[in-house]
Amino acid sequence: MSAHVGANPEVLANRGLNGLANFRIIPRIETYPRIVEFVQKFAGKVLILALFGAGLHFATEDWIPLTLCLALITFWPSRRRLLVTVATQLFTFVVPWTKFPHPLYTSTLILFVIVTGALLFWSAVEWPRSLVGRHPIVFLLAGYALLVVIAAYFPNTTPWYLTVWDFTYTFGIYLWFIGYSLLDRRSADRDDFSLQLGTYRPFWGSTATPFPKGASYLRRIEAKDAHQLAVVQLKGLKLLAWSLLISVFSKYFGLFLHNYLAIPTFNQTLYHSVMRAPYPWYVCWASLASAFLEDILSMCVWGHRFIACCRMTGFNALRNTYRPLSSRSISEFWNRYYFYFKELLAEFFFYPTFLRFFKNHRKLRLVTATFAAAFFGNIFYHFCRDLNFIATLGLWKAITGFHVYAFYCFLLATGISISQLRASRPKPSGFLRARVAPVICVALFYMLINIFAYLGRDYPISEHFRYFFHLFEFTS
Amino acid sequence: MEPKAEVRQFVQELLTRKGDRQPFSDSDSLLLGGRLESVDAVDIVVFLEEKFHIDFAEVGFDQALIDSVDAIDSLIQTVKK
Numbered sequence: 001m002s003a004h005v006g007a008n009p010e011v012l013a014n015r016g017l018n019g020l021a022n023f024r025i026i027p028r029i030e031t032y033p034r035i036v037e038f039v040q041k042f043a044g045k046v047l048i049l050a051l052f053g054a055g056l057h058f059a060t061e062d063w064i065p066l067t068l069c070l071a072l073i074t075f076w077p078s079r080r081r082l083l084v085t086v087a088t089q090l091f092t093f094v095v096p097w098t099k100f101p102h103p104l105y106t107s108t109l110i111l112f113v114i115v116t117g118a119l120l121f122w123s124a125v126e127w128p129r130s131l132v133g134r135h136p137i138v139f140l141l142a143g144y145a146l147l148v149v150i151a152a153y154f155p156n157t158t159p160w161y162l163t164v165w166d167f168t169y170t171f172g173i174y175l176w177f178i179g180y181s182l183l184d185r186r187s188a189d190r191d192d193f194s195l196q197l198g199t200y201r202p203f204w205g206s207t208a209t210p211f212p213k214g215a216s217y218l219r220r221i222e223a224k225d226a227h228q229l230a231v232v233q234l235k236g237l238k239l240l241a242w243s244l245l246i247s248v249f250s251k252y253f254g255l256f257l258h259n260y261l262a263i264p265t266f267n268q269t270l271y272h273s274v275m276r277a278p279y280p281w282y283v284c285w286a287s288l289a290s291a292f293l294e295d296i297l298s299m300c301v302w303g304h305r306f307i308a309c310c311r312m313t314g315f316n317a318l319r320n321t322y323r324p325l326s327s328r329s330i331s332e333f334w335n336r337y338y339f340y341f342k343e344l345l346a347e348f349f350f351y352p353t354f355l356r357f358f359k360n361h362r363k364l365r366l367v368t369a370t371f372a373a374a375f376f377g378n379i380f381y382h383f384c385r386d387l388n389f390i391a392t393l394g395l396w397k398a399i400t401g402f403h404v405y406a407f408y409c410f411l412l413a414t415g416i417s418i419s420q421l422r423a424s425r426p427k428p429s430g431f432l433r434a435r436v437a438p439v440i441c442v443a444l445f446y447m448l449i450n451i452f453a454y455l456g457r458d459y460p461i462s463e464h465f466r467y468f469f470h471l472f473e474f475t476s
Numbered sequence: 477m478e479p480k481a482e483v484r485q486f487v488q489e490l491l492t493r494k495g496d497r498q499p500f501s502d503s504d505s506l507l508l509g510g511r512l513e514s515v516d517a518v519d520i521v522v523f524l525e526e527k528f529h530i531d532f533a534e535v536g537f538d539q540a541l542i543d544s545v546d547a548i549d550s551l552i553q554t555v556k557k
Contacts (some may be wrong), residue, residue: 186536220508220540318510335513346514354518355532359525366518420515424493 026241030234039230045074048233052312055240059247059305060205065095069203070312077229080222080314081191085198092201109163109170114200116171117178118193124185136182137348141380144175148384152395169387173208174200176344176381180214183347191215204309208385209341211306212317223314236311239319243304250297257290266291266450273467274459281473288471292447296324299338328438330419330445334374334412337446341381349377367417374413379406382455389457401457404464408452415445479528480549486523487545490516502545509543517542524548530555 029035038044053067060066069087073080093107100106124136132139151168154161181196199215212221223229257263264272269279269287278284303320310317320339327333334342354369383402390398428434448471452464477485480502487506491497496511506512512520520542524530530551535541541551 183538187538187540216538216540217508220505220543318508331515332513335515342514350514351517351537355521355537362522369518423515 025245026238029238030231035234036227036230039234040226044230048237049074052233052237052240052308055237055244056309058244059240062091062095065090066203066309070309073313074229074233077223077226077314081195081198081218084202084218084313085194087203088198088200091203105166106170109166110174112167113171113174114197117174117181117200118197120178121181121185121193121196124182125190128185133185136185137179137352140175140179140182141348144171144384145380147171148387148390149395151387152390165387165391172384172387175384176208176348177201177206177210177214179348180210180216184214184216187216189219191219202310204313205302205306207302208381209338209344211303211320211340212310212315213340213343213347217317218315221316223316228316229314232311232314232316235316236308239304239311240308243301243308246297246304247301250294250301253297254294257294261286263287263290270451270454270459270463270467273470274463278467278470281471284467284471288447288450292443292450295450296321296337303338303340325443326439327442328435329423330415330442331423332419333442333446334416344381345373345377349373363421366420370417370420371413374416375406375409378409378412386455393457398457404452404454404459404461407461407464408449408454411449411452415449479552480545482527483548483552484545486520487512487548490519500545502549504545505543507539507543520548524552528552528555 039048049067049071052070053063056063056066069083069090073083073087076083092110097103097107120132120136120140123130123132125133127133147168151164154164177200180199181193184190184196196215199210199218202211205211212218223232258265263286264279264283266287269284272278273284279287300321307317307319318339322336322339324333324336327336350369350373353372354365357368358365379402382405383398389401393401428437448468451468452461454464484502487500490512491500491506494512494516498511500506500511504511507517517539521532521537524542525532535551535555540547542548
């Protein structure tokens with residue numbers, strides 16, 4: 001019977017597919033009991049730290065202090081959260097000291113921002129019924145928007161002009177980190193500010209988006225015993241290896257695309273389109289596809305590194321990017337491509353809107369909340385992040401020049417909304433209809449809307465539409 | 477049916493809809509562990525609002541509150557009291 005079943009071509013094909021699915025370039029070492037046991041011992045800890053440090057050597061120039069901090073936390077796990085705060089302060093003030101153009105001035109600004117964050121946190125906790133206590137995030141974001149407006153109109157003839165801009169810029173870097181600590185104010189097991197401080201641009205690295213979210217998340221994903229720590233650290237080591245592998249692949253992939261195949265970058269093809277000397281439509285398609293793939297690879301490289309270091313510290317954080325090209329819906333890709341940015345938009349914009357408005361209109365409620373996050377939140381995040389445009393162009397021109405990215409956010413929010421509304425519909429069957437077609441459609445959608453995901457303020461939207469139509473040969 | 481059993485059945489349906497047929501215990505982290513996504517959190521919220529009349533605008537929302545069957549059950553019991 002088993003021989004008969006084994007000879008069935010469908011079963012053989014399934015076995016082949018399963019075998020393929022189970023294949024790992026980097027083996028799942030965290031599932032090997034002997035390795036997990038070894039990593040819990042002194043020699044094992046030293047070995048994994050040495051391997052991780054060697055990997056970091058190829059990834060960041062601060063690999064020595066980073067490895068030393070990881071070693072300290074590895075050998076003293078009972079004080080992990082406090083040590084994270086200490087390490088984060090070292091990486092905020094001490095490690096980059098020589099890289100700051102004016103170390104004392106920059107450090108003072110950062111300190112001032114941190115103290116502002118501490119005051120906000122303390123006020124929200126102490127006076128829960130006050131405006132700050134009831135709506136701390138609205139207070140924070142509206143306050144920051146006001147600060148940007150003040151900076152934009154601050155007279156540039158006064159000696160304080162640069163300081164106001166520098167403070168606004170520094171505050172912007174910490175904005176979402178402070179936001180996450182404010183979100184934690186109501187938690188029953190809330191951390192005090194000394195531990196919240198460890199999540200303010202943590203030493204393992206972050207962009208303007210907090211990796212991985214705030215103190216509340218760290219509490220829940222922290223390794224509770226030596227076995228969990230060993231497993232998490234092995235997963236961290238694997239992820240760093242992935243980051244390095246993808247980094248090498250990305251480098252040669254880029255050379256292959258742009259040197260060997262001579263495919264221009266997206267910015268080059270867009271520039272030629274604006275100059276009325278467009279590349280042929282098929283070159284533009286190739287350029288768009290390569291930009292899409294290179295963007296994902298780049299995201300994997302730094303995102304994996306941040307999370308690898310975070311895991312090495314003992315926090316079992318989810319990956320930032322996880323198989324985005326296997327996504328079968330627009331909302332699934334959005335979740336898999338830049339997870340912590342999506343989480344930021346969900347925590348600060350989606351849930352607050354979803355829980356308050358249109359409770360009796362399910363579809364309207366979902367669409368409104370999605371637009372609050374993917375449209376409004378996305379615009380707010382990027383507009384406030386790229387302050388250089390406001391400083392150089394002025395507030396009004398920076399706003400009007402942002403219409404292209406705003407249109408991208410509109411397309412994105414519309415796509416995600418439709419995708420979420422269709423989520424409960426029965427899935428198509430068959431390999432092509434269920435697996436291949438949706439994946440291609442999702443990739444095509446994101447590739448095409450990326451034409452408008454342009455954060456510069458150089459070209460009007462008509463130029464982006466011209467490029468879009470050229471892909472289908474509607475323009476010469 | 478007991479609230480916990482109802483919650484478990486609902487979570488099971490959510491996972492099955494996503495093609496996840498792996499077993500799960502009542503204490504397993506589903507949202508923070510990555511088995512469920514934000515969209516699924518929305519479904520859980522609506523389920524709790526409709527079935528148990530929980531108003532998250534009043535309770536205050538945190539993904540940890542609905543991260544596992546145990547956590548959801550604990551939330552239901554707290555709100556009932």
